[in-house]
Amino acid sequence: MTTTPNPAQALQQHAGAAIITGPWPTYSAFRNLPERQRWTLYGSAKAYREALELQGFQMAETYDAFVRRVTEELDL
Template identity: 70%
Template sequence: MTRPYTPQALQQHAGASIIAGPWPTYSQFKYLPERERWVLYGSAKDYRASLEAQGLAMAESYDEFIKRVTAELEI
């Protein structure tokens, strides 16, 4: 479940731009074989890490992100 954008919920981290979303949903892939769902999970984590390496901060915490993606992929 995605939370609505609220400026008060966002905090600036050392001058980083904050990405509030919307984030891609992965629930449409839950019917793929488990192996392919794990590959998508890894890709989602890599994509987030890449954005963070570029100095972008996510409004969704890492734990919330992991919880959401694993629930959507049913893994």
């Protein structure tokens, strides 16, 4: 996962909730790992997103777009 943090872009306030607009971590560097490890990374990505949401963060990227992006990057 590589990201280039940009604090001015990463969080926006919306009705008292922080909305994370990116940049998003990328997983394409892990595309050549064995399939089992790529599935483990996918599960970790979903768990991390869920943990942020449980803490009250909202993602600008929809869940469907997140799943589509990560599975494409991991070639799953």
